[in-house]
Each structure stands twice: as C-alpha cells, then as structure tokens.
Amino acid sequence: MKKVLLMSALFVSGIAMATPTLINENVIVSESAIQQERVKIEAEALPDAVKATIAADETVKALPIAEAFQITQLDGKFHFEVKFDDGTEEKLTKKYDQEGNEIKE
Incomplete structure (x- = not known):
C-alpha cells in the first residue's frame, strides 16, 4: 500500500514539474518596433526656434535647463525633450x- 501511495505521489509531482512554460516573444518584438533614438544634447545645441519658445514661456523661462534630448522617431522626424530644474526631485519636462x-500630450 505504501508503495502505491509513494508511486502515485511521485507520478503527480513529476507531472507538475513537467508543465511547459509559455514564452510570448511577440511582446519583445513589438517593443523594439516602437523604440526611438534618444540622444542627450547640450542646452546650447537646441535650435533657435526652441530657445525662443522657451524664452517666451513664462512658466519656464526663469528655470535652468537640467537636461535636453533630441528624439528621432521611426519616420526620420525628430523632436526635443527639455527637462527644467524647478527645485523638485521630479523635474518639469516639456517637448x-x-x-x-x-x-502637448
């Protein structure tokens, strides 16, 4: 009787450990398709049009620029992401x- 119970327990545990794992590779592929090239640039390298807009914006013109990025999209166009140091840990970001x-998003 003990042998039958032991064999049954081993059989059930063997089946439980042999369960196949599913890997969804489609998620990885779709994430790489929407990646954009993000390059850190100096604040002085921002285009004059962006600098003029920042200078005219009352909410950010007095704030120092902490970081600036040029983001190239898949279609070849690009935009700029500028982070302003407003004294908080989470910096003010505008694109x-x-x-x-x-x-505006």
Whole structure:
C-alpha cells in the first residue's frame, strides 16, 4: 500500500514539474518596433526656434535647463525633450518640435 501511495505521489509531482512554460516573444518584438533614438544634447545645441519658445514661456523661462534630448522617431522626424530644474526631485519636462512648437500630450 505504501508503495502505491509513494508511486502515485511521485507520478503527480513529476507531472507538475513537467508543465511547459509559455514564452510570448511577440511582446519583445513589438517593443523594439516602437523604440526611438534618444540622444542627450547640450542646452546650447537646441535650435533657435526652441530657445525662443522657451524664452517666451513664462512658466519656464526663469528655470535652468537640467537636461535636453533630441528624439528621432521611426519616420526620420525628430523632436526635443527639455527637462527644467524647478527645485523638485521630479523635474518639469516639456517637448518641442523642430519649429519650436510645444508638443502637448
């Protein structure tokens, strides 16, 4: 009787450990398709149109620029992401297109 119970327990545990794992590779492929090239640039390298828009914006013109990025999209166009140091841990971030227009999400 003990042998039958032991064999049954071994059989059940063997089946439980032999369960196949599913890997969804489609998620990995779709994530790489939407990646954009993000390059850190100096604040002085921002286009004049973006600098003019920043200078005209009352909410950010007095704030120092902490970081600036040029983001190239898949279609070859690019925009700029500028992080302003507003004294908080999470910096104020704004995005601008090539002509200096603010991109609102």
